[in-house]
Amino acid sequence: MNVLEIKNLKVLFRTGEHFVRAVEGVDITVGEGERVAIVGESGCGKSVTSLACMRLLNTPPAYIAADALRFTAKDGTVHDLMQKPENEMLALRAEEMAMIFQDPSTFLNPVMTIGEQLDEVFIYHMNMKPKQARARSIEMMKKVGIPDPAMRAQQYPHELSGGLKQRILIAMATSCSPRLLIADEPTTALDVTIQAQILGLIRERCEKERMSLLMITHDLGVVREMAERVYVMYCGKIVETGTVDEILSAPKHPYTKALIDTIPDMEEKVDRFVQIPHNVPHPMHKPEGCYFSNRCAYCTALCRKKQPPLFDRGDGRLVRCYYQTEELWEK
Amino acid sequence: MGEVILRTNDLTVDFKVKKNIFGRPDRLSAVQSVNLEIREGEIYGLVGESGCGKTTLANAILGFVPITSGSFECFGHTIDASTKPSEWREVRKHMQTVFQDPYSSLNTRFTVWQIISEPLYIAGERDERVLRERAAALVEKVGLDYTDLDRYVFEFSGGQRQRIAIARALISDAKLIVCDEPTSALDVSVHSQICNLLLDLREEFGLTYLFISHNLSLIKHITDHMAVMYLGEVMECGKTEDIFRNPACPYTEALMSAILEVNPRSDRERIILTGEARSPINPPDLCRFVGRCPRATELCRTRPLPPPVQIGDDHMARCHLKGK
Numbered sequence: 001m002n003v004l005e006i007k008n009l010k011v012l013f014r015t016g017e018h019f020v021r022a023v024e025g026v027d028i029t030v031g032e033g034e035r036v037a038i039v040g041e042s043g044c045g046k047s048v049t050s051l052a053c054m055r056l057l058n059t060p061p062a063y064i065a066a067d068a069l070r071f072t073a074k075d076g077t078v079h080d081l082m083q084k085p086e087n088e089m090l091a092l093r094a095e096e097m098a099m100i101f102q103d104p105s106t107f108l109n110p111v112m113t114i115g116e117q118l119d120e121v122f123i124y125h126m127n128m129k130p131k132q133a134r135a136r137s138i139e140m141m142k143k144v145g146i147p148d149p150a151m152r153a154q155q156y157p158h159e160l161s162g163g164l165k166q167r168i169l170i171a172m173a174t175s176c177s178p179r180l181l182i183a184d185e186p187t188t189a190l191d192v193t194i195q196a197q198i199l200g201l202i203r204e205r206c207e208k209e210r211m212s213l214l215m216i217t218h219d220l221g222v223v224r225e226m227a228e229r230v231y232v233m234y235c236g237k238i239v240e241t242g243t244v245d246e247i248l249s250a251p252k253h254p255y256t257k258a259l260i261d262t263i264p265d266m267e268e269k270v271d272r273f274v275q276i277p278h279n280v281p282h283p284m285h286k287p288e289g290c291y292f293s294n295r296c297a298y299c300t301a302l303c304r305k306k307q308p309p310l311f312d313r314g315d316g317r318l319v320r321c322y323y324q325t326e327e328l329w330e331k
Numbered sequence: 332m333g334e335v336i337l338r339t340n341d342l343t344v345d346f347k348v349k350k351n352i353f354g355r356p357d358r359l360s361a362v363q364s365v366n367l368e369i370r371e372g373e374i375y376g377l378v379g380e381s382g383c384g385k386t387t388l389a390n391a392i393l394g395f396v397p398i399t400s401g402s403f404e405c406f407g408h409t410i411d412a413s414t415k416p417s418e419w420r421e422v423r424k425h426m427q428t429v430f431q432d433p434y435s436s437l438n439t440r441f442t443v444w445q446i447i448s449e450p451l452y453i454a455g456e457r458d459e460r461v462l463r464e465r466a467a468a469l470v471e472k473v474g475l476d477y478t479d480l481d482r483y484v485f486e487f488s489g490g491q492r493q494r495i496a497i498a499r500a501l502i503s504d505a506k507l508i509v510c511d512e513p514t515s516a517l518d519v520s521v522h523s524q525i526c527n528l529l530l531d532l533r534e535e536f537g538l539t540y541l542f543i544s545h546n547l548s549l550i551k552h553i554t555d556h557m558a559v560m561y562l563g564e565v566m567e568c569g570k571t572e573d574i575f576r577n578p579a580c581p582y583t584e585a586l587m588s589a590i591l592e593v594n595p596r597s598d599r600e601r602i603i604l605t606g607e608a609r610s611p612i613n614p615p616d617l618c619r620f621v622g623r624c625p626r627a628t629e630l631c632r633t634r635p636l637p638p639p640v641q642i643g644d645d646h647m648a649r650c651h652l653k654g655k
Contacts, residue, residue, distance in 0.1 A: 041519055276524075
């Protein structure tokens with residue numbers, strides 16, 4: 001059963017007189033207890049997709065359309081996220097679906113103590129008394145591995161390090177044991193040794209609370225570490241999807257392949273790095289055919305003329321490329 | 332490898348932080364007694380987590396922050412806390428820097444040729460035709476087009492902006508380029524472009540780089556020598572190859588095991604450090620990693636950190652466990 005089902009999601013942004021197509025027809029499903037990643041570079045629409053699911057985009061300037069945007073709650077009711085009024089979304093957001101963001105310091109209120117901010121979740125969503133709520137907050141802080149939680153609860157966000165703040169956000173997001181956790185680049189702002197801690201914590205929380213995870217990242221190493229299935233996005237479209245093992249060991253789309261190749265092998269020293277030519281196209285000036293055609297090493301006349309559809313390879317893998325075979329790489 | 336062009340001798344940078352206006356200021360130890368040697372033509376890597384002092388060390392060498400004690404020798408000059416501005420200027424001629432974020436390091440009101448030629452303008456060259464010509468000679472070398480000279484920065488993507496910043500660093504014929512996380516603000520798919528460009532330019536102009544990064548896999552491939560810093564102190568330094576093959580300090584080991592690989596060969600044992608780095612304010616005289624070190628012994632907790640120990644040829648580490 002799918003916890004989250006997105007069908008043909010489109011998001012446009014209005015900038016002056018023009019429309020920028022940020023997401024162009026994306027299909028994503030997240031199964032129960034499944035860990036799914038969306039990987040892509042900045043501007044590929046991965047964050048916009050997740051914000052659209054949470055209905056956190058301001059409309060306008062954003063315009064959202066989808067054939068389906070369905071979320072299945074813990075009790076089995078199916079919610080149509082496109083039609084939900086805002087007050088019902090509010091309840092859904094903490095209790096059923098929760099989100100952690102890249103930069104924890106911008107999502108904490110600087111004039112409230114950590115404890116007060118955590119208490120709010122329990123007071124508003126579980127109708128607890130303040131004292132009860134504080135006890136639960138401290139319990140949650142212990143669960144996410146914060147040393148000396150009673151003291152930390154009385155501190156303000158500026159007194160905490162980035163890693164601790166991210167732990168607080170994880171505590172906040174998981175305190176109602178939601179069904180789906182969306183993590184938008186949760187470790188990008190953190191140091192490598194702290195990143196290892198936080199990724200471990202997110203995985204542990206997901207397993208303990210049986211949460212599904214939608215992980216948004218630009219780092220293929222994080223994908224390998226965290227996810228079972230992955231969607232690769234480029235310029236607002238999904239270019240390839242499949243299980244992490246298959247995609248990372250045998251990519252079928254030239255973009256995925258190029259991304260993996262740019263990461264040098266750790267075992268051998270290289271003198272030069274494999275590079276992808278040119279830059280990501282500007283969202284207003286995407287190429288006419290395949291969006292990757294201007295940077296692709298295997299591009300043909302067909303690619304330049306006509307946008308390839310997502311080919312279903314039958315084994316659960318979808319690839320947006322006319323060729324999608326390894327023979328291509330050897331040429 | 333050429334001769335040593337930069338040598339630091341117990342270079343130390345402290346900042347004073349005051350809790351209130353009456354109290355005695357606390358000492359924030361940003362860089363503590365660092366000894367490094369950078370040879371001509373090499374790429375010297377500086378790794379560590381945020382707050383470990385790698386940028387402060389580079390800034391002290393560039394003269395952006397005052398040195399508290401110690402000194403460094405560079406291009407025949409010795410610079411310490413009492414060096415006069417005129418001597419500083421002599422040394423600074425030979426150094427340039429490429430900053431992390433090309434979105435904030437380039438002046439948005441200047442055209443590209445004005446940005447690139449600004450170091451020459453500051454050095455006294457006022458003839459616009461000369462400035463423009465010098466900039467024009469460089470743009471194609473960094474992979475930009477001649478027609479880009481009269482455009483403004485907002486028209487460029489992050490990767491192209493970083494190319495402009497690199498051209499600006501090269502124009503005054505500096506020999507030592509400090510690259511402070513030059514790729515970390517860029518998209519993943521342009522990282523390699525910038526790294527390859529830096530490698531090509533080193534060949535062509537005979538440059539030396541001090542390369543600061545927290546990305547260990549990049550450091551592994553690009554640098555010849557490296558130093559690992561933790562809370563202001565160099566924990567380990569030496570040939571990059573040797574350090575990766577045989578890390579001596581437990582912190583280096585932990586850093587390396589935190590690298591997330593896309594296709595890991597085998598199930599490596601992963602060391603996940605607990606806790607976070609302690610505050611750099613008034614640090615005790617112990618090894619600075621002791622609170623998080625998985626192998627700390629009683630000796631580490633009670634005795635001051637020993638001087639660097641020779642691990643191998645050109646490979647030093649500061650650790651009680653290695654000192655015998």
